[in-house]
Amino acid sequence: MTESVSSIDQIFTLSGLRTDHWRDLLAIARKWHAGKAEAVQVRQAYDALQAVETLHAYPGPQLLNALTAALDANNKESFVDLAGRISFSILARYYKEDAREWAVTPEQGRELAGSFTGSDPTAPHRPYFEVLVVAPPDSPRVAQNVQLIRSQRRKEDEFVYEPVVVTNFQDACCAIATNSNICAVAIFEGFNYASQFPMPQLNVMLQQLNITANDDDEHLALELAQTMADHRPELDIYLMSDRNPQEIASDSRSAHVRRILYAVEEPIELHLSILEGIRHRYETPFFDNLKRYAQRPVSTFHALPIARGKSVFKSDWIKDMGEFYGRNLFLAESSATTGGLDSLLEPTGNIKRAQEKAARAFGADHCFFVTNGTSTSNKIVLMSVAQPGDIFIVDRNCHKSHHYGAVLGGLQPYYVEAYPMKEYSMYGAVPLRVIKQGLLKLKAEGKLDRVRLLDLTNCTFDGHVYNTLRVMQECLAIKPDLVFLWDEAWFGFAHWSPFLRPRTAMGAAATLEKYLRSPEAQQAYDAQQQLLGENPDDEALLNTHLVPDPSKVRLRVYQTNSTHKSMSAIRQGSMVLVKDVDFHRIEPQLHEAIFTHSTTSPNQQLIASLDVARRQMELEGYGLVSNAIQIALDIRNQINTHPLISRYFRVLGADEMIPEQYRNSGFKDFLAPGTNWSNAALAIRDDEFFLDPTRITLVCGTAGFDGTQFKNLLANQYDIQLNKTSRNSILLQSNINNTRSDVAQLIHVLLEISSQIDERLRNDGEGAREAFEQRVTSLMTDVPDLPNFSAFDAKFRNDVNGQVAVEGDIRTAFYKSWDESNTEYVGLNSPECDQRLKDGPPMVSAKLVIPYPPGFPILVPGQIINHEVISFMRKLDVKEVHGYDSSRGLQVLKS
Structure with a gap:
């Protein structure tokens, strides 16, 4: 990335680089202390951080003022000590656990000990979060209210928070974008629009995400609420108004506000509202109930001997299994669906509530938990929406569950081909033109009424992401009742990135649903009809960006989501997400499909993990996904710029994996000179295909390894695991589990392997070099053509x-x-x-x-x-x- 770290609105990378900036400050401060750097260099690094730190509660004004005073007084030792303590606390997240980290002096630390965090080792853990307060500048009343809100906090509270105060619209947007600790927002009316800091990226970002803001709006607070909800829909937003709250509540934009409060009321109402909102997201109905069940004295007379664990812990021979997994695993097992538990097949209690919470979290109307993986989820959806003899358009390269779903359901697949990447022995995604050609061909044959759904993988194993909104728009223009199944097995995490969310099935469906209800939709359709005429030929339809007739569209979208592949769920945990205007008609069919394909003995721990995964993503998913993206960018950068590693390995960019005709934005790669996240945001919005930044295709054929060989080498000798390979590449995936240590280990291993290759070629003579070059040629050049689907007999x-x-x-x-x-x-x-x-x-x-x-x-x-x-x-x-x-x-x- 090429932006200066001093930009407060470097919102696309700052959340992942904040600790790096503090380490950089500490490094230059230590050189200053050793007489190897000048104070002006420290001042520059510190000034760059100060603007950014106004968007975070920690280290806060007291510590920053102390740091400033030490720098002004040229007190090198105090500055280095305090900067080091702050830097390490941010890195290790100690400030969330120990109130003493917020103190300037040891004496103040003793006063704060145990005041609001877990510094008392005997006290239960209380999750920490931050509340963004947007308020008019220089307002004593607001400052007083913030202090009053702080004073409401009690040791008995389930959670602990600190406020972050900003005074304008732009800083507020930057705060929620860069500070993943923010879980709630309190907006006081009367704040300004413009920041005192330069904002070279913010307005571009808002425009590219289709977020508009009018600084002349009388209700700027509602504009801000809507903007925040578009960027981070999981946030609880509270509006504090001096005017009649009921007047504001009548504005449609107030739908994004959790509660409107009269600003002069007791701040205890805001405090309690904030805690209640977090509690609502923190609650995991099934997991909470399962924990209570495990503590009950239950006698089991059902067919599950390991329930309660007696057969394990009293055994002379399998006691080690109990010691390995722990007692709670067995205490929480049961085959009963009574006594406080619930049935996954016919949920009426806590599982039903857990699914409702997941539906809300992922922007769906309905959600169904599946414990047999997304292979089963796909079959459930296919059986629900289609009948034997129906035609479904499907990517020939999709997961085998779709093909077997066609076998089981008697559906007739119309295979469409993804574009090939012969040199890497892999396929991309299916061009929209190919999909439209299929629909128009079937229409010409009089079969359009038999076409039930379009079934595509988003994103593909190798990271190709569709422009889901455009695909659905154009296909609905040809067949208004077409059902869409988007297999997002690998892409569930994307909901928690404001840049990737519009490309998810539920994100695009929400946008399309809103658009179809607008006057602009009918106007656009009428204008297009006038342009195309009554009977346009297929070529005209293929060359036109079609818009559907909003009066005829039945929006029916299904998304399957391997929660276990990108979130903290146990293996085989999956979800079916639904946004279907006709769901009331097919709901009985979906339940029958669930009965058909799901086990009658679902794993309780797996269901609980789906519940907990939703909780985690709602409360910290934004930061976790931002970090996963940043880690992937670090890996790309380290490999492609290292002088030795890049000699034998490289990460493919979008320009090598997506043909130019599908990249109208001109986006080439995250590492292309001059490229930043605003360029990527434009590509995400407009291009037909985009690469998931967390999926990294590493070419290893140039190092003489085929994909399987290199995968085994990494696993057997270096304990680095991955699963997808091609003839001459491997796929690396960053996810919410990865850390900078993982990156360091990967780069260290690649450097070691590169050094070994380099040394061998240097020492073993011309014959070795020729053999190496022949091996590389066979892997990178002599590659087989990829076969397209021929035809059914x-x-x-x-x-x-x-x-x-x-x-x-x-x-x-x-x-x-x-x-x-x-x-x-x-x-x-x-x-x-x-x-x-x-x-x-x-x-x-x-x-x-x-x-x-x-x-x-x-x-x-x-x-x-x-x-x-x-x-x-x-x-x-x-x-x-x-x-x-x-x-x-x-x-x-x-x-």
Whole structure:
């Protein structure tokens, strides 16, 4: 990133770099103390931090004033000591636990000890957060109220908070963007709009996120509330008004305000409201109930011997399992759904409430917990919204659960192809033009009424994110009742980033829902109809950014979310999120699908972890996701700029993974010269595809390793784990679990491996260099062409009017293969295979065939096996190919 650290509105990176800035200050201060730097250098570094620190409660005015006084007095030792204490406290987050960290002197620390945090080791932990107070400048009344709010805090409170006071709209926006500790906002009317600090990025950011603000608005407080809700919808917002609160409550923008209070009322009301709001988000109905259940003396007479743990802890042979997992795991187990527990299949109590909280948190109308992973979530949705014989448009490279969902539900897939990235043996995402072509082709064949849904992966395994809003807009313009299933198994965390949220299914659905209700939607549609005429040809429709008829649209959006893949849920924890205007009609079908695909013995701990994951993301997800993004940017930067590592490894940018025609913004890479988060925000808003910044494709073929080989090397020798590889790359993912220590270890290992390669090539002579170059060439240049979907065999198609149908009956083909008399095997490299490719009869796949890597199905049941597929399989050098028996060959259906 190229911005100066002195910019207060460096909102895209500052939350992740704050500790670095303090360490930089401490480093220059120590040089000053040692006589190796000048005071003016310390002053510059300190001045750069002071503006930013006004947006945080800690270190606060007292400590900053003491630091300023030490610098003004040229007291080097005091400045270094205090700067070091503050820096370490921010890094280790001690200030959240110990009130003494806020003290200037030891005497003051003894007075503060135990006053509001966990400095008393015998006291229970109380989560810490900060409240942003937006108030008019130089207002004694507000200052008095802030002090009065502080005075309301008691040791009995469940949570502890500190206020952060700003005096204008722009500083308030920067505060919620940079300070992830802020969980609530109290807005007093009468504040200013403009900051005293320069704001080169803020207005650009607001514009690119489609957030508008009018500094002349009579109700600027409501403008601010709406802006904050757009950026961080999880925040509790309270409005303190001197006027009639009921007048403000009638404004539609007040929907974003949790409570409107009369400003002259006792501050205890605001204090209690703030705590109540946090308590509402902190509550985890199922987990809280499960903890209470575990403490009850229960006698079990049901089929779960490990419940209560007696069979484990009284055993002579498996006691070690109890010692490993702990007693609470077994105390909280039960197969009963009574006695205070609830049923996942028919929730009426605490599970239902937990799902309602998750729906609100993720911006959905409904949420359903799934304990069999998103593989099951996808099948549930497919079975709910479609019936046997329905056509669904689906990415051929999607997860196998979608293909098997078609088999189980009797759906007919119309496969659309993602653009290929041959040099890396992977696919990107499906261009919108290809999707529209599919819809228009089916319309021309008279099959549009049979098309039920569009099923896409967002984001893909390799990080390609769709412009979900535009995809839904344009598809609904062709088929207004089209259902959308967005498989966001890897992308659930994105809701907690204001930049990525608009590209999520629920984020785009909310935007589209609001747009369709506006007068502009009908005006845009009428103008487009006038431009296109009554019967536009397909080419005109393909070349137009279509808008739907708002009077006909039925907005029906489903998002499946592998909560365990990006949040703190136990493995297999998943959610189905729903925003469907016709949900009341299909709700019975969805419940039947849940009964069909879900276990009747769901794991209690897994359900609880979904409940807790929602709580965590609502209260600290913004900061955790910001940190995950910053860690990913650090990894990119360290690898691509290191003089030795970059000789053998590199991280691919958007310009290498997304063709130029899908990047209208011109965005190339996070590390491109002059690029910052405002450029990225523009690309997120406008481009057809964008790369998830937390997914990092590391090319290892240039170091002589294929993906699987390098993955195993990292795991076996360096204890670095990952799971996705391609022929010449590996995928690294940063998430809310990663720390700077993880980054340091990764870079250290890559440097060690690069040094070993460098030394070997230098010492082993010309032969070694030639062998290395040949290996690199085979991995990076001699790569197989990626096969597209060929076609379903005629027996599994329903051709119309001489036109060859693209959709197919995958279910019949799948079950036909269960009778061995219907199948035979053809060796991949056999003369028979070559002969049949040339002269027939055609070979028709009996199975889903999925090589790992790259992990996409190159064959599905009923698909014609062509020369393109065979060539690809013959060049594969991977050992794991699901659906293929190397000893017998390809299983094909007999003619």
